[in-house]
Amino acid sequence: MNKLQTGILVLLMPAMGFAQQSLKVNIDASQAPQLQGWCEQAKSEMEAWFPRLINLMAPEGESMPSEINFQIKDSNDGVAYTAGTQMVAMSGWVTSHPEDIGLTIHELVHVVQHYPTYNPAWVVEGLADYFRWGIYEGKPLSWFPQSSKKNGYEDSYQVTAGFFLWLERGPAPGIVRQLDSAMRKKDYDERIFRDCSGKSLDNLWKDYVKARKG
Numbered sequence: 001m002n003k004l005q006t007g008i009l010v011l012l013m014p015a016m017g018f019a020q021q022s023l024k025v026n027i028d029a030s031q032a033p034q035l036q037g038w039c040e041q042a043k044s045e046m047e048a049w050f051p052r053l054i055n056l057m058a059p060e061g062e063s064m065p066s067e068i069n070f071q072i073k074d075s076n077d078g079v080a081y082t083a084g085t086q087m088v089a090m091s092g093w094v095t096s097h098p099e100d101i102g103l104t105i106h107e108l109v110h111v112v113q114h115y116p117t118y119n120p121a122w123v124v125e126g127l128a129d130y131f132r133w134g135i136y137e138g139k140p141l142s143w144f145p146q147s148s149k150k151n152g153y154e155d156s157y158q159v160t161a162g163f164f165l166w167l168e169r170g171p172a173p174g175i176v177r178q179l180d181s182a183m184r185k186k187d188y189d190e191r192i193f194r195d196c197s198g199k200s201l202d203n204l205w206k207d208y209v210k211a212r213k214g
């Protein structure tokens with residue numbers, strides 16, 4: 001990059017509201033040293049995506065951690081979890097799914113979320129999978145699993161993520177940021193869906209099921 005380009009970037013960055021937050025991921029692979037290389041890859045993805053996630057979400061002045069600890073646990077039980085700034089992935093899962101680096105992006109969303117409540121869980125997990133599969137992996141809508149249940153949006157994870165992706169691209173652009181913002185204030189309410197689209201959550205879901213069938 002030449003001097004002129006650098007100068008333009010410096011000028012533009014504050015005006016465009018780019019977050020400056022950077023993240024350092026501390027790896028602990030002592031329980032499964034053979035996965036050190038996998039951890040290094042995950043670390044570099046997470047450190048690259050942390051500021052992007054902050055920009056896509058609505059932490060509005062909330063302070064974000066500058067470091068997190070990422071540990072591989074020697075276990076065949078489960079996939080991964082995050083509590084505050086402690087992220088854990090299980091060696092059994094990682095060994096049998098080495099391509100699943102993106103699981104750490106899902107967990108990283110939980111770090112940025114840091115919501116005061118896990119309720120409703122389908123919104124929390126739906127958003128985490130929206131950012132992981134819809135944004136980070138860039139999967140097309142047709143990739144996302146469907147549910148024909150009446151309240152299928154409550155199926156959470158990938159089902160809800162597909163619904164959010166469809167809402168963002170069609171009837172309710174901006175809804176993801178609205179949901180994230182409300183969750184931070186313990187202010188989630190179904191009316192957010194109507195505010196963003198003019199339609200109720202149940203009617204939006206019906207439209208989504210129809211659109212996916214069509």
Ligand SMILES: [Zn+2]
Nearest residue numbers: 106110125128
């Ligand atoms: Zn999760």
